[in-house]
Amino acid sequence: MADMYSKEVMDHFMNPRNVGEIKDASGVGEKGNPTCGDIMRMFIKVGKKPSSGGQGMEEVIEDIKFQTFGCGAAVATSSMITEMVIGKTLEEAEKISNNQVAEALGGLPPIKMHCSNLAADALHDAIENYKKSK
Numbered sequence: 300m301a302d303m304y305s306k307e308v309m310d311h312f313m314n315p316r317n318v319g320e321i322k323d324a325s326g327v328g329e330k331g332n333p334t335c336g337d338i339m340r341m342f343i344k345v346g347k348k349p350s351s352g353g354q355g356m357e358e359v360i361e362d363i364k365f366q367t368f369g370c371g372a373a374v375a376t377s378s379m380i381t382e383m384v385i386g387k388t389l390e391e392a393e394k395i396s397n398n399q400v401a402e403a404l405g406g407l408p409p410i411k412m413h414c415s416n417l418a419a420d421a422l423h424d425a426i427e428n429y430k431k432s433k
Contacts, residue, residue, distance in 0.1 A: 326429025
C-alpha cells in the first residue's frame with residue numbers, strides 16, 4: 300500500500316506540518332468530499348508587508364494551520380499546501396492549483412487526486428472568507 304505513495308507523501312503524512320487551528324484566524328475555509336468522507340479546515344492569518352514594487356502594502360499569509368479528517372493523502376496534501384503558501388501574497392496563494400500540490404508531493408495515485416483538490420479548495424475558501432470579512 301505505502302509503495303503507491305512517494306517519499307514526500309509519506310513524510311507529510313507521518314510528520315504533518317502546521318497542524319492545528321488559529322484561534323483569531325483572518326479567514327477559515329472548509330471543504331469536504333461526501334464520497335470519501337474527507338474533511339479539511341484551513342485557518343489563515345493575513346498580515347501586510349511592503350509590496351515588491353515598493354508601492355504600498357500587500358497582504359500575505361503569515362501563518363496557516365489545518366485540521367484534516369481523512370486518508371493519508373488528504374493529510375499530506377493539507378500539510379504540503381501550508382508549506383507552499385506561508386509568506387506568499389493572497390494573489391500568489393490563490394493561484395496554487397491542486398496539480399501543483401500533487402507535483403510538490405512527487406505525485407499522487409489517480410484515485411487520490413481529489414485529496415489535493417480539497418486542500419487547494421479549502422485554502423481558496425479561507426482566502427475568500429477573509430476577503431468577505433473585511
